Structure formats: C-alpha cells, structure tokens
Amino acid sequence: xxxxxxxxxxxxxxxxxxxxxxxxxxxxxxxxxxxxxxxxxxxxxxxxxxxxxxxxxxxxxxxxxxxxxxxxxxxxxxxxxxxxxxxxxxxxxxxxxxxxxxxxxxxxxxxxxxxxxxxxxxxxxxxxxxxxxxxxxxxxxxxxxxxxxxxxxxxxxxxxxxxxxxxxxxxxxxxxxxxxxxxxxxxxxxxxxxxxxxxxxxxxxxxxxxxxxxxxxxxxxxxxxxxxxxxxxxxxxxxxxxxxxxxxxxxxxxxxxxxxxxxxxxxxxxxxxxxxxxxxxxxxxxxxxxxxxxxxxxxxxxxxxxxxxxxxxxxxxxxxxxxxxxxxxxxxxxxxxxxxxxxxxxxxxxxxxxxxxxxxxxxxxxxxxxxxxxxxxxxxxxxxxxxxxxxxxxxxxxxxxxxxxxx
Ligand code: PMP
Numbered sequence: 001x002x003x004x005x006x007x008x009x010x011x012x013x014x015x016x017x018x019x020x021x022x023x024x025x026x027x028x029x030x031x032x033x034x035x036x037x038x039x040x041x042x043x044x045x046x047x048x049x050x051x052x053x054x055x056x057x058x059x060x061x062x063x064x065x066x067x068x069x070x071x072x073x074x075x076x077x078x079x080x081x082x083x084x085x086x087x088x089x090x091x092x093x094x095x096x097x098x099x100x101x102x103x104x105x106x107x108x109x110x111x112x113x114x115x116x117x118x119x120x121x122x123x124x125x126x127x128x129x130x131x132x133x134x135x136x137x138x139x140x141x142x143x144x145x146x147x148x149x150x151x152x153x154x155x156x157x158x159x160x161x162x163x164x165x166x167x168x169x170x171x172x173x174x175x176x177x178x179x180x181x182x183x184x185x186x187x188x189x190x191x192x193x194x195x196x197x198x199x200x201x202x203x204x205x206x207x208x209x210x211x212x213x214x215x216x217x218x219x220x221x222x223x224x225x226x227x228x229x230x231x232x233x234x235x236x237x238x239x240x241x242x243x244x245x246x247x248x249x250x251x252x253x254x255x256x257x258x259x260x261x262x263x264x265x266x267x268x269x270x271x272x273x274x275x276x277x278x279x280x281x282x283x284x285x286x287x288x289x290x291x292x293x294x295x296x297x298x299x300x301x302x303x304x305x306x307x308x309x310x311x312x313x314x315x316x317x318x319x320x321x322x323x324x325x326x327x328x329x330x331x332x333x334x335x336x337x338x339x340x341x342x343x344x345x346x347x348x349x350x351x352x353x354x355x356x357x358x359x360x361x362x363x364x365x366x367x368x369x370x371x372x373x374x375x376x377x378x379x380x381x382x383x384x385x386x387x388x389x390x391x392x393x394x395x396x397x398x399x400x401x402x403x404x405x406x407x
Contacts, residue, residue, distance in 0.1 A: 003301075004297065004301045004302070004304075004305050006305075006386070006388060009297065009385060009386050010386050010388075012037040012038055012039065012293075012386075013035045013036070013037050013038070013386050014038055014041065015027070015035050015036075016035065016386060019356065020353070020356040020358070021353065021354050021355070021356055022356070023355055023356025023357075024356055025356055025358070026356055026357040026358065026391045026394050026395060027358045027384075027387075028357065028358055028359050028381045028382060028383065028387065028391070028395065029358045029359060029360045029380075029382060030207075030227075030334070030382045030383060030384035030387075031176050031204060031227070031334075031335055031360065031364070031380060031382030032360055032382070033226045033227060033232065034207065034226065034227055034228065034229050034384050035229070035384070035386070036229055036230070036231070036290075037229055037290075037293050039289055039292070039293050040229060040230060040231065040286050040289045040290050040293065043285070043286045043289040044231060044282055044286050047066075047069075047281070047282040047285055047286065048282065051065050051066045051069065052066070052281075052282075053065075053066045054066070054278055054281070055067040055070045055278075055279065055281055055284075056070075056255055056272070066281060066285070069285040069288070070091075070279070070281060070284050070285055071086075072285075072288055073091070073284055073285055073287050073288035073291075074086050074089045074091065074271070076287075076288045076291045076292070077089045077236055077238075077287070077288075077291065080211070080291050080294075080295070081206075081211045081212070081213050081221065081236075081238060082211070082212040082213055082214050082215065083213050083214065083238055084214055084241070085241055086271075087241065087244075087269065087270040087271045088238055088239055088240065088241050088244065088270070088271070089236060089237075089238055089271060090236065090237040090238075090239065090244070090270075090271045090274045090275060091234065091235075091236060091271070091275060091279055091284050092222075092234070092235045092236060092237050092274075093233055093234065093235060093280065094224040094225070094226070094232075094233070094234065094235035095126060095201060095202075095203040095222045095223055095224045095235050096126040096224075096235075097235065097237075098220075098222035098223070098235055098236065098237035099126055099127055099130050099170070099199065099201065099222050100126075100130045100250075101237055101250045101274060102130075102168075102170075102199050102220050102222075102237070102239070103130035103131055103133065103134045104130070104134075104250055105247040105248050105249065105250050105274075106168065106197075106220075106243065106247050107130075107131070107134040107138070107140075107168070108134070108137070108138070108248070109246070109247060109248055110167060111134060111138060111140050111167045111168065112138055112139075112140065113138055113139035113140060114139065114140065114141070114165060115138075115140040115141070115165050115166075115167040116140065116141050116142070116143050116161075116163065116165045116166045116167065117131050117134070117135070117140060117141070117142055117143070117166075117167060117168045117169075117170065118142075118143045118144075118145060118158070118161050118162070118166060118168070118169040118170070118171075118191075118196075119131060119142060119143075119144060119145070119169075119170050119171060120144065120145040120147070120153055120158075120171040120172065120182070121144050121145060121146050121147045121153070121368060121369070121372055122147055122151065122153070122171075122172060122175040122177065122178060122180060122366065122368075122369050123170075123171065123172055123201070123366065123368070124172065124176055124177075124201065124203070124364075124365050124366055125365045125366065125367070126201075126365070127170055127171070127172060127199075127201045128142075128368070131170065140167070143161045143166075144368075145157060145158040145161065145171065147180075147372065149373075150327070150328045150329050150330075151175065151178035151179075151180045151326070151327035151328065151329050151369075152180055152329045152330070153171075153180075153182055153183075153187075155183065155186065155187070155190075158187065158190065159190055162190075162191075162194045162196065166194060166196050167196065168196060168197055168198075168199065169187070169191040169196055169197070169198045169199070170198070170199040170200075170201070170220075171187065171198075171199075171200065171201065172200070172201040172203070172204065173200050173201065173202050173204065173205035173209070174204035174205045174208065174209070174333045174334075174335070175204070175327065175335070175366070175369070176203065176204045176335065176364055176365070176366060176382075177326075177327070177335070177337055177363075177364040177366040177369045177370070177378070177380070178326065178327025178329065178332075178335065178337055178369060179310075179327050179329070179332040179333055179334060179335030179336060179337065179382075180327055180329040180331070180332060181205075181209070181329070181331040181332060181333045183331075184200055184216060184218075185215075185216055185217075188200070188216055188217050188218055189217070192217060197219035197220070197243060198218055198219050198220070199218075199219065199220035199221070199222065200216070200218050200220070200221050200222070201222055201223075202221050202222060202223040203222065203223050203224050203227055204227070204333070204334075204335070205223070205333070206223040206224075206227065206228050207227055207228040207229065207294070207384070208299075208302070208303060208306060208333050208334050209299070209303065209333065210299045210300065210303075213238050218238075219239065219240050219243055220237065220238065220239045220240075220243070221236075221237075221238040222235065222236065222237050222238075223235055223236055225283060225287040225290060228290055228291075228294065229290045229293055229294065229384075230283070230286060230287040230289070230290030230291075231280075231282065231283035231286050231287065231290075232283065233280040233283045234279075234280050234283035234284050234287050236287075237274070241270065244270050244271075244273075244274070245270060249267055249273050249274060249276070250274050250276065251276040251277065252265075252276060253276035253277045254276065254277055254278070255268065255272050255275055255276055255277065255278075256268050256272055256273050256274065256275060256276040297385065302385045305385060306333070306334050306383055306384075306385060307333075309383050309387055309388075309389065309392070310332065310333070310334055310336070310383060312389050312392055313336055313381060313383065313392045313395075314336055316392055316393070316396050317336060317338060317381075317396065317399075319396070320396065320399060320400065320403070321403075322340045322341060322342075322343075322403065322407065323338050323339075323340055324338060324339050324340070324341060325337070325338050326338060326339060326373050326375065326378050334382055334383040334384070335380060335381075335382045335383075336380070336381045336382075337364075337378040337379070337380045337381075338378060338379055338381075339375055339377075339378050339379070340379075340403060340406075340407070342407065343403065343406045343407060344376075345361040345362065345376075345377045345378055345379045346361050346362070346377070347402075347406055348361065348379050348399065348402050348403075348406070349361035349379060351398070351401070351402035351405060351406070352395070352398045352399070352402060355394075355398040355401070356394075357394060357395055357398050359379055359380060359381050359395075360379075360380040360382070361377060361378070361379050361380070362377040362378075363376070363377045364377075364378070364380055381395065
C-alpha cells in the first residue's frame with residue numbers, strides 16, 4: 001500500500017502557503033472547487049510557453065503536439081473511470097454542460113410529452129434545471145426520489161416511481177450539500193430492471209471515490225476538472241457508445257462535422273460530434289496532469305485519509321454546543337453541513353473568513369435540499385486530501401470564537 005505523505009502533498013499546493021487576513025489560509029471550500037498542485041499549474045504554463053496551438057486542425061507541428069496532448073487526456077480519463085472506449089469520453093466545460101448535453105440531446109430526441117424523468121431530492125441545481133427546461137419544452141414530467149431526515153434517499157420510494165412512462169433517471173453520487181453517498185450501483189440496477197438509462201452526477205465523487213463506469217453499468221457519468229485538482233472550464237461526459245451514437249449533436253460548429261454544404265451537413269464521429277468549436281485546450285490537456293497527480297497518490301489512500309479526517313471533523317464539531325448537523329447519512333463523503341439555531345450561516349462564514357478559514361455558506365446550489373430541512377442555508381465544510389486535523393482544530397477554535405460573538 002502506498003503511503004500518504006501529507007507534508008509533501010501540502011507542499012505541492014502553493015496556495016496553501018499563503019495568508020488570508022493575516023492568518024494562514026485554511027481552505028475548507030473544496031466542494032466548490034479544489035486548489036491546484038504545482039504539477040497542474042506548471043503544466044498550464046508549459047502549455048502556453050511550449051505548445052499553444054489549436055487542436056484537431058493544423059498539419060503543423062504545434063497543432064499536432066497540442067492535439068496529441070489533448071487526446072492523451074481523453075485516454076487518461078478513459079483509464080481513470082474505466083470506460084470501454086476512448087470515444088465515449090466527451091470533453092465538456094464541466095458537469096453542468098455534461099448534464100445539459102444529455103438533457104438536450106438525449107432528452108429532445110427520446111423523451112416526449114407525458115414521459116417521466118426521475119431525479120432525487122438532493123440534486124444540485126444543475127441536475128434539476130436542465131430537466132425542467134426539457135419538461136417545459138416537451139411536456140414531460142419530473143418525479144423526485146424523496147429523502148429521509150438524515151439526508152438518505154428512500155430506495156423503496158424510488159422503486160415505486162417507475163412506470164412505463166419513465167425514460168431516464170438522473171441522480172448524484174455524492175450530495176454537495178449533505179455529503180450523502182448514494183447506493184449508486186443498486187440504484188442503477190433498479191433502473192436497468194425497467195430498461196431505463198441512468199445519468200450519474202459525479203461532480204462530488206470523482207475526487208474521493210474510485211469510479212468504474214463499466215462495473216457500475218452507468219449510461220452517462222458527468223464530472224468537472226476543477227473539483228479534482230484540475231483546471232476550471234473543463235469536465236467530462238462519459239456516455240455509452242450506443243447511446244451517444246443515437247443522440248443528435250449538441251451544438252453546431254467546427255470540429256463536430258464531417259462535410260458541410262449549404263444543402264446538407266454530415267456529422268463527425270464520436271467523440272467529436274459533441275465537441276463543437278475550439279475547446280478549452282489548456283484545461284483539457286492539464287486535466288490529464290490532475291489525473292496523474294491523483295493517481296500518483298492513489299484514490300484508495302486518499303479515501304482512507306479523507307474518511308479519517310471526516311470522522312475527526314464530525315466528532316470535533318459535535319463538541320460545540322448548539323450545532324445541528326444537516327445530513328447525517330450512514331454513508332458520507334468529505335462534506336459536513338451544519339446550522340446553529342438562531343445564528344445566520346453567513347455571519348459564521350464572515351467571522352471564519354476574518355480568521356483565515358474558508359467555508360461555504362448558503363444553499364450550495366441545492367435550494368430544494370434547504371427547503372426539505374426548512375432552513376435558508378448551512379455552513380459547509382468540505383474536505384480535500386490536503387486538509388489536516390490541525391486545520392480542523394483551527395476551524396473549531398474559530399467557530400467557538402464566532403459563536404461567542406453571535407449567540
Ligand atoms: N453537481 C454537483 C453535485 C456539484 O457539486 C456541482 C458543483 N458544485 C455541479 C453539479 C456543477 O458543477 P460545475 O459548476 O463544475 O459545472
């Protein structure tokens with residue numbers, strides 16, 4: 001088993017050495033975006049210094065090396081999530097775009113009036129709104145898997161939502177607002193018993209849990225580069241070849257075509273059919289460096305470390321009087337959401353910020369989750385592999401101080 005050298009890992013992330021408001025930065029907003037190791041930062045500089053050129057176009061040297069590097073990332077993603085074919089990996093702007101591609105292309109082609117789409121009560125807005133837009137357009141309907149007061153999905157209720165009108169299921173692997181890890185394999189199998197394809201939003205899973213799309217049998221899987229130590233502006237839609245092939249393209253433009261005349265256009269093969277226009281080349285290439293970085297440490301080792309940290313942070317936070325956890329699922333990953341009754345989460349966030357501690361406050365783009373718990377928002381502490389127990393202790397001291405001022 002590989003060892004986890006936290007000092008070395010922290011040294012890889014230059015931003016962790018800076019101060020905020022005169023205090024060492026303690027960064028607990030990893031659910032929003034993770035920091036980047038110097039391996040990724042250097043790769044971005046190297047791209048612009050050594051190879052900047054458009055991809056999939058030129059015969060010249062720079063275009064060839066940037067195209068090769070971009071395509072290397074596709075193969076790294078394929079290996080990282082265990083996809084069967086590299087052309088099943090569509091490079092997108094992020095999770096949001098990946099979900100929108102499925103809603104737009106699969107939805108418009110195969111989902112009709114009165115059909116139903118199942119999502120869950122704990123979705124990020126980006127896994128709600130694209131489906132609502134589709135429903136507005138096509139007259140289809142959303143069915144929502146309810147959750148219990150611990151923030152766990154009700155699997156029996158899920159089973160009962162299926163009918164011959166169900167055309168797609170889409171749910172998150174890990175809730176960004178609650179930290180719940182859903183029983184993804186079981187839920188996919190249930191949908192497949194009804195011959196219904198499944199999209200899994202992997203935005204909060206990809207950096208914490210090893211993903212094997214083939215073993216899961218998932219039909220579509222979406223994630224973002226910036227939440228897995230990679231650049232912003234890049235993400236991935238994995239789709240089964242058979243489904244991607246029968247979907248119409250997303251946007252029209254360069255790269256996604258085979259032949260264009262004013263009479264008729266024929267479309268390119270996978271994956272290019274879904275990659276119109278110049279992509280975010282440097283981010284695409286450097287997503288590969290982020291994958292290399294994660295693999296150099298090992299997701300299994302990262303997972304063990306983060307689980308220990310999550311348990312420590314949860315137990316230290318529960319020592320604080322008045323804290324109420326929102327989301328107490330039996331199976332959780334790297335996210336702790338809480339409220340202190342009578343205190344606005346925002347005020348806690350502002351005081352913590354003055355102490356150099358970055359947390360997220362608010363609804364976390366999951367307003368229906370907040371409505372379900374009848375709260376306007378939470379304080380969210382979300383962990384990454386570079387966080388430490390010492391940082392948790394700083395958070396606890398900061399919180400105690402904040403609450404002395406606010407309560
Ligand atoms: N789904 C989940 C569960 C998320 O946490 C996020 C980001 N907060 C998204 C989707 C959207 O990701 P992006 O903004 O990178 O497209």
